Amino acid sequence: EPEVTQTPSHQVTQMGQEVILRCVPISNHLYFYWYRQILGQKVEFLVSFYNNEISEKSEIFDDQFSVERPDGSNFTLKIRSTKLEDSAMYFCASRPDRSSPLHFGNGTRLTVT
């Protein structure tokens, strides 16, 4: 069964550094999402992406965040200058159409020291 693939599984970075989290959505999916989950808390929406542009973003998704689909297969989340509070599990998800459920990747655990 096709899967959403995320790399790396764990990323440790120092405060102020830039990080790029990578995702390969399922190939025939058209809608792409990033969520984050701080340890012990709920799954929070960050951004949705469709037709090569951001469809919606949350208040969390400020100017420090950006997303890109550079080559038709990868979908990346960049954090320009990481803060301690960015430490969380980041999940990429995709779906083929607007009413289908989301399919999640295994997540990237980001630790900012």
Add this chain to the structure above:
Amino acid sequence: QKEVEQNSGPLSVPEGAIASLNCTYSDRVSQSFFWYRQYSGKSPELIMSIYSNGDKEDGRFTAQLNKASQYVSLLIRDSQPSDSATYLCAVNKGNNFNKFYFGSGTKLNVKP
């Protein structure tokens, strides 16, 4: 008011019992409803989708939707210790499909 509300639990049931998980949502135009299971440290895993009023059964799982009362529930029959996890209710609005809202989850403990 939160978009999706769930009792955080924990909900404890003995092995073999029925576990009942509930969820309410705030926006009447919501169209699509989902239950996910999340084990600690893992990603959410889809259990059920439900789109119309009534019951939908899949194996030991039954999802129930009541749009008039704006609630969704999940019944797990013959609960097993391996069902112990956090169950997330998710709602997709009809007029804003870009956002897919999750509840905070209900932690289920199934005791052997």
